[in-house]
Amino acid sequence: MRYLVRDKIFAIGDDYWIEDENGRHAFLVDGKALRLRDTLELKDPAGRVLVTLRAKVLSLRGAMTVEREGRALATVRRKRLSLLRDHYHVTVEDGPDMDVSGRVLDREFSVEQGGRPVARISRKWLSVRDTYAVDVLAEEADAALLIAVAVCVVRMAERE
Numbered sequence: 001m002r003y004l005v006r007d008k009i010f011a012i013g014d015d016y017w018i019e020d021e022n023g024r025h026a027f028l029v030d031g032k033a034l035r036l037r038d039t040l041e042l043k044d045p046a047g048r049v050l051v052t053l054r055a056k057v058l059s060l061r062g063a064m065t066v067e068r069e070g071r072a073l074a075t076v077r078r079k080r081l082s083l084l085r086d087h088y089h090v091t092v093e094d095g096p097d098m099d100v101s102g103r104v105l106d107r108e109f110s111v112e113q114g115g116r117p118v119a120r121i122s123r124k125w126l127s128v129r130d131t132y133a134v135d136v137l138a139e140e141a142d143a144a145l146l147i148a149v150a151v152c153v154v155r156m157a158e159r160e
Contacts, residue, residue: 001135003020015030016028017029027050038053039055051068051073052068063076078160079099086101086104086105086109096114100112111150118141119146119149
Protein backbone atom coordinates (compact mmCIF):
# COMPACT_ATOMS: atom_id res chain seq x y z
CA MET A 1 0.00 0.00 0.00
CA ARG A 2 1.29 3.45 -0.85
CA TYR A 3 0.74 6.51 1.36
CA LEU A 4 1.43 10.10 0.31
CA VAL A 5 2.97 12.41 2.90
CA ARG A 6 3.12 16.16 2.34
CA ASP A 7 6.54 17.58 3.00
CA LYS A 8 7.74 20.92 4.43
CA ILE A 9 4.72 21.06 6.75
CA PHE A 10 6.31 19.70 9.89
CA ALA A 11 5.98 22.76 12.12
CA ILE A 12 4.64 22.28 15.62
CA GLY A 13 0.94 22.89 15.73
CA ASP A 14 0.39 22.06 12.04
CA ASP A 15 -2.06 19.31 11.16
CA TYR A 16 -2.16 17.54 7.80
CA TRP A 17 -3.58 14.43 6.18
CA ILE A 18 -1.65 11.48 4.82
CA GLU A 19 -3.56 9.97 1.92
CA ASP A 20 -3.59 6.43 0.58
CA GLU A 21 -2.85 5.64 -3.05
CA ASN A 22 -6.53 6.21 -3.92
CA GLY A 23 -6.55 9.74 -2.51
CA ARG A 24 -8.53 8.85 0.64
CA HIS A 25 -7.56 10.23 4.04
CA ALA A 26 -5.65 7.45 5.81
CA PHE A 27 -3.94 9.20 8.74
CA LEU A 28 -4.06 12.64 10.33
CA VAL A 29 -0.80 14.03 11.69
CA ASP A 30 -1.69 16.28 14.60
CA GLY A 31 1.15 18.58 15.69
CA LYS A 32 0.86 19.40 19.37
CA ALA A 33 1.68 23.02 20.12
CA LEU A 34 2.51 24.30 23.60
CA ARG A 35 4.42 21.15 24.60
CA LEU A 36 7.88 21.17 26.12
CA ARG A 37 9.14 18.76 23.52
CA ASP A 38 8.34 18.05 19.89
CA THR A 39 5.17 15.92 19.89
CA LEU A 40 3.00 14.63 17.05
CA GLU A 41 0.03 12.28 17.06
CA LEU A 42 -0.83 10.01 14.16
CA LYS A 43 -4.60 9.48 14.11
CA ASP A 44 -6.97 7.40 12.02
CA PRO A 45 -9.72 9.16 10.01
CA ALA A 46 -12.13 8.77 12.95
CA GLY A 47 -9.75 10.74 15.20
CA ARG A 48 -8.40 7.84 17.31
CA VAL A 49 -4.73 8.21 18.24
CA LEU A 50 -2.75 5.33 16.72
CA VAL A 51 0.76 6.40 17.74
CA THR A 52 2.42 9.39 19.40
CA LEU A 53 5.83 10.64 18.27
CA ARG A 54 8.01 12.45 20.81
CA ALA A 55 11.48 13.91 20.60
CA LYS A 56 13.70 12.72 23.44
CA VAL A 57 14.82 15.71 25.46
CA LEU A 58 18.14 14.46 26.81
CA SER A 59 19.72 12.52 23.97
CA LEU A 60 23.27 13.05 22.73
CA ARG A 61 22.69 11.99 19.12
CA GLY A 62 19.02 12.86 18.94
CA ALA A 63 16.25 10.32 19.28
CA MET A 64 12.51 10.09 18.96
CA THR A 65 10.12 7.62 20.52
CA VAL A 66 6.98 6.19 19.01
CA GLU A 67 4.37 5.34 21.63
CA ARG A 68 1.12 3.42 21.45
CA GLU A 69 -1.41 3.69 24.28
CA GLY A 70 1.19 5.27 26.58
CA ARG A 71 3.80 2.53 26.04
CA ALA A 72 7.00 2.88 24.07
CA LEU A 73 6.61 1.01 20.78
CA ALA A 74 9.89 2.02 19.15
CA THR A 75 12.86 4.36 19.51
CA VAL A 76 14.52 5.94 16.46
CA ARG A 77 18.20 6.94 16.69
CA ARG A 78 20.81 8.08 14.20
CA LYS A 79 23.13 5.12 13.68
CA ARG A 80 26.23 6.44 12.01
CA LEU A 81 27.45 9.28 9.90
CA SER A 82 28.24 8.72 6.26
CA LEU A 83 28.88 11.07 3.38
CA LEU A 84 26.65 9.26 0.90
CA ARG A 85 23.88 7.69 3.00
CA ASP A 86 22.12 8.32 6.29
CA HIS A 87 21.68 5.42 8.70
CA TYR A 88 19.17 5.13 11.54
CA HIS A 89 18.35 2.28 13.90
CA VAL A 90 14.84 1.64 15.17
CA THR A 91 14.62 -0.38 18.37
CA VAL A 92 11.21 -2.06 18.37
CA GLU A 93 9.96 -3.14 21.79
CA ASP A 94 7.90 -6.18 20.73
CA GLY A 95 9.55 -7.32 17.53
CA PRO A 96 12.65 -7.29 15.39
CA ASP A 97 14.53 -4.01 15.12
CA MET A 98 14.55 -1.97 11.92
CA ASP A 99 17.33 -0.30 9.97
CA VAL A 100 16.79 2.81 7.89
CA SER A 101 19.28 3.84 5.22
CA GLY A 102 19.44 6.07 2.21
CA ARG A 103 19.35 9.76 1.37
CA VAL A 104 16.84 11.04 3.93
CA LEU A 105 16.95 14.72 2.96
CA ASP A 106 16.28 13.69 -0.65
CA ARG A 107 13.40 11.48 0.60
CA GLU A 108 14.98 8.40 -0.96
CA PHE A 109 15.46 5.76 1.74
CA SER A 110 14.30 2.32 2.80
CA VAL A 111 13.33 0.53 6.00
CA GLU A 112 14.42 -3.06 6.61
CA GLN A 113 13.31 -5.39 9.37
CA GLY A 114 15.10 -8.68 9.92
CA GLY A 115 17.12 -8.10 6.75
CA ARG A 116 14.08 -7.76 4.48
CA PRO A 117 12.65 -4.51 3.10
CA VAL A 118 9.34 -3.49 4.70
CA ALA A 119 9.00 0.08 3.38
CA ARG A 120 10.43 2.30 0.68
CA ILE A 121 10.24 6.08 0.95
CA SER A 122 10.59 8.02 -2.28
CA ARG A 123 9.53 11.15 -4.08
CA LYS A 124 11.10 10.04 -7.36
CA TRP A 125 7.94 9.15 -9.28
CA LEU A 126 5.57 11.75 -7.84
CA SER A 127 4.48 14.79 -9.79
CA VAL A 128 2.98 16.41 -6.69
CA ARG A 129 5.43 18.95 -5.27
CA ASP A 130 6.55 18.65 -1.66
CA THR A 131 5.16 15.14 -1.33
CA TYR A 132 6.85 11.81 -0.80
CA ALA A 133 5.48 8.28 -0.84
CA VAL A 134 5.77 5.65 1.86
CA ASP A 135 5.35 2.28 0.15
CA VAL A 136 4.55 -0.40 2.73
CA LEU A 137 5.96 -3.53 1.11
CA ALA A 138 4.92 -6.21 3.61
CA GLU A 139 1.21 -6.94 3.98
CA GLU A 140 1.54 -7.83 7.65
CA ALA A 141 3.50 -4.65 8.45
CA ASP A 142 2.16 -2.02 10.85
CA ALA A 143 1.57 0.89 8.43
CA ALA A 144 1.15 3.44 11.25
CA LEU A 145 4.50 2.44 12.74
CA LEU A 146 6.30 2.61 9.38
CA ILE A 147 4.85 6.03 8.60
CA ALA A 148 5.81 7.19 12.11
CA VAL A 149 9.38 5.94 11.54
CA ALA A 150 9.58 7.82 8.23
CA VAL A 151 8.29 11.04 9.81
CA CYS A 152 10.73 10.69 12.75
CA VAL A 153 13.72 10.11 10.47
CA VAL A 154 12.84 13.09 8.26
CA ARG A 155 12.37 15.38 11.29
CA MET A 156 15.65 14.27 12.84
CA ALA A 157 17.59 14.70 9.58
CA GLU A 158 16.16 18.18 9.03
CA ARG A 159 17.24 19.23 12.53
CA GLU A 160 20.80 18.07 11.94
